[in-house]
Amino acid sequence: MPDALTVAARANHLLVVALLVAGLAFAAIGAALNDTFYLRLATEALIFGGLALSVDILLGYTGLLSLGQALYFGLGAYLSALVLMAVPSFWLALAAGLGAGLVLGLIGGIIAIRVRGVYFALITFGLAQVVAKVVYNTRSLGASDGLLGVPIINIDLGLASVSSASPAGFFLVVLAVIIGLYAVSAYILDTPFGRLLIALRANDRRVPFLGYRTASLRLSSFVFAAVIATVSGTLYPMLRGFVSPELLFFSTSGNAVITVLLGGVGTLMGALYGSVLLTVLRSVIGTWTEHHLMIIGLLFMGAVIFLPNGLMGLVRPAVERLLMRKARP
Amino acid sequence: MAEVLDYIQFVLAPQVVTGLAFGVAVILVAIGLTIIFGLLDVINMSHGEFYAFGAFSALALGWLGIPFWLLLVLVPLAMLPVGYAVERILIQRVFNRPDRHVTTLLLTFGLGLVLEDAFRLGFGPNPYRPETPIPGAVVLFGIFLPNYRLFLIVVGALVIAAVALVVYRTRLGAMVRAAAFDRNMAASLGVPVAWVYAGAFAFGISLAGFAGVLLAPIYSVFPTMGRDFILMAFTVVIVGGMGSIAGAVVAGLFLTQVQAIASLYISPVWTDPIVFGIMVVMLMVRPQGLFGRLGYA
Numbered sequence: 001m002p003d004a005l006t007v008a009a010r011a012n013h014l015l016v017v018a019l020l021v022a023g024l025a026f027a028a029i030g031a032a033l034n035d036t037f038y039l040r041l042a043t044e045a046l047i048f049g050g051l052a053l054s055v056d057i058l059l060g061y062t063g064l065l066s067l068g069q070a071l072y073f074g075l076g077a078y079l080s081a082l083v084l085m086a087v088p089s090f091w092l093a094l095a096a097g098l099g100a101g102l103v104l105g106l107i108g109g110i111i112a113i114r115v116r117g118v119y120f121a122l123i124t125f126g127l128a129q130v131v132a133k134v135v136y137n138t139r140s141l142g143a144s145d146g147l148l149g150v151p152i153i154n155i156d157l158g159l160a161s162v163s164s165a166s167p168a169g170f171f172l173v174v175l176a177v178i179i180g181l182y183a184v185s186a187y188i189l190d191t192p193f194g195r196l197l198i199a200l201r202a203n204d205r206r207v208p209f210l211g212y213r214t215a216s217l218r219l220s221s222f223v224f225a226a227v228i229a230t231v232s233g234t235l236y237p238m239l240r241g242f243v244s245p246e247l248l249f250f251s252t253s254g255n256a257v258i259t260v261l262l263g264g265v266g267t268l269m270g271a272l273y274g275s276v277l278l279t280v281l282r283s284v285i286g287t288w289t290e291h292h293l294m295i296i297g298l299l300f301m302g303a304v305i306f307l308p309n310g311l312m313g314l315v316r317p318a319v320e321r322l323l324m325r326k327a328r329p
Numbered sequence: 330m331a332e333v334l335d336y337i338q339f340v341l342a343p344q345v346v347t348g349l350a351f352g353v354a355v356i357l358v359a360i361g362l363t364i365i366f367g368l369l370d371v372i373n374m375s376h377g378e379f380y381a382f383g384a385f386s387a388l389a390l391g392w393l394g395i396p397f398w399l400l401l402v403l404v405p406l407a408m409l410p411v412g413y414a415v416e417r418i419l420i421q422r423v424f425n426r427p428d429r430h431v432t433t434l435l436l437t438f439g440l441g442l443v444l445e446d447a448f449r450l451g452f453g454p455n456p457y458r459p460e461t462p463i464p465g466a467v468v469l470f471g472i473f474l475p476n477y478r479l480f481l482i483v484v485g486a487l488v489i490a491a492v493a494l495v496v497y498r499t500r501l502g503a504m505v506r507a508a509a510f511d512r513n514m515a516a517s518l519g520v521p522v523a524w525v526y527a528g529a530f531a532f533g534i535s536l537a538g539f540a541g542v543l544l545a546p547i548y549s550v551f552p553t554m555g556r557d558f559i560l561m562a563f564t565v566v567i568v569g570g571m572g573s574i575a576g577a578v579v580a581g582l583f584l585t586q587v588q589a590i591a592s593l594y595i596s597p598v599w600t601d602p603i604v605f606g607i608m609v610v611m612l613m614v615r616p617q618g619l620f621g622r623l624g625y626a
Contacts, residue, residue, distance in 0.1 A: 063428075114616075118430040118434070119612055119616045121431070121434065122372075122567060122612060123609060123612040123613070127609055129601075129605045130602050130609060133598075133601045133605065134602050137596075254438065257435065261435060291446050293445065297440070297443035297446065301443070304423065304435050304436045304439060305419075305436065308432075
């Protein structure tokens with residue numbers, strides 16, 4: 001009989017495969033029906049799932065609540081828009097996002113990780129506000145209008161090339177990138193480094209006694225999360241053709257936190273499922289009332305009180321039980 | 330020389346008075362926030378929505394023909410049971426979890442979303458502007474001063490002074506400070522801690538509502554009014570020291586004056602980044618703020 005850790009890992013793999021299969025099926029059906037709207041919506045859900053993933057790395061592993069993760073997502077989107085306007089290359093935009101995530105994550109991290117707990121939440125919030133207001137007021141970045149007219153690009157995938165205007169094609173590209181980000185995150189967090197982050201969350205005073213520097217660990221996790229957020233952000237202008245300062249605002253950061261809470265904190269997979277769930281809820285509720293914020297707020301409060309482990313807290317144990325039953329002959 | 334005097338009389342002084350009126354209202358909101366943090370260790374993200382709650386209640390009751398003077402007393406009183414219920418029914422449910430900071434912050438964030446949408450449902454997205462209860466203006470030392478702003482400054486300052494007096498000079502205040510310093514010890518000495526917590530939360534909410542009533546005629550009433558305002562209040566609380574009443578007053582006056590005077594020299598849209606920049610620098614250098622926490626100082 002397999003041990004609990006193996007079962008948990010298998011349950012995770014199963015959930016990833018389920019998302020991937022659902023995504024492929026969705027793309028196939030969407031392409032067959034010549035749909036644009038739902039495929040674009042699903043693409044957006046995945047992109048914001050990437051932002052939620054970065055919030056979960058900080059909140060679920062290192063135990064740091066970031067209220068300003070939209071800063072990195074938005075900067076990634078702006079940078080990508082600028083790059084695409086100059087050179088229409090998917091890979092260059094992605095690389096620029098990666099580089100910017102490293103550099104800006106380091107700068108923001110050095111500022112933010114000096115403080116812990118609730119002060120960290122507030123400092124990330126303040127940082128994002130400062131940058132958002134600066135972008136909002138900078139005319140060369142389009143000020144309150146944002147950057148419009150990001151060109152449609154052809155994504156060179158070696159064997160084939162996909163246009164960002166093709167709903168199903170671009171959906172698959174985004175699915176691949178986001179699942180890739182998830183895989184990299186899950187792998188890194190499964191190394192001894194990831195265990196140390198969990199140790200930081202559990203008790204950050206004991207970690208130095210084990211011979212580790214808490215500051216550099218915390219900084220690495222901050223930079224790591226920043227990179228995930230900027231790379232997710234670079235995909236946004238390819239989908240929408242524009243970027244606006246709202247991407248940097250608190251509502252974007254807040255939404256990512258809601259997503260993580262609904263999906264399940266500290267599960268990584270929950271961030272992606274949470275984003276899909278939230279998008280579905282929004283469009284379903286949106287068809288019969290424009291006051292979806294109230295229902296989402298109530299759901300969110302309910303999740304905080306009654307379901308601290310979110311959707312994954314419900315689903316994963318069920319999957320694990322299923323696996324255990326199968327393992328028993 | 331005459332030019333300098335003219336500048337002070339016609340440009341600088343009115344701006345200082347406008348900043349002062351805003352500052353007093355910000356301090357009222359920030360004191361509620363800081364008491365709730367100092368005592369309960371809870372960052373109330375829905376505080377701005379309770380400020381809007383006060384403004385909307387005043388608006389609705391004003392339509393029923395209740396005079397402004399009565400509203401100024403009635404709305405804060407009516408918000409006491411609301412705050413009490415929120416603390417007992419919502420906050421206490423997650424209060425004893427190990428990550429209290431994060432869960433209570435998230436819970437009140439959700440509450441803020443719900444309230445904001447409720448205002449939109451009830452009143453629509455457009456701003457209302459109630460009539461100024463005291464029209465006209467006086468000229469003091471050649472400085473043009475709108476009556477209502479003067480009234481706001483005086484009443485606000487009196488309320489702030491009364492709060493400080495209650496917290497630092499009465500038996501009730503001593504119980505509050507004792508509960509903030511050491512909850513268990515205070516409880517074992519007979520302080521009804523659960524009641525003090527809920528009461529302090531209700532009182533903080535009610536102060537925010539009071540500020541909402543006062544500011545409604547100046548800044549108009551709309552569903553997201555709390556959002557912009559609360560950012561300033563948060564900055565004030567952080568710079569002054571989370572949980573410090575004196576800090577909230579000093580930082581509130583300082584930051585609103587920075588904002589008011591800076592907007593004379595640079596475009597007003599750039600004052601926000603300056604104020605938030607001060608907040609970030611403060612959090613980096615001295616996260617505990619300028620002054621000590623409630624119960625400690």
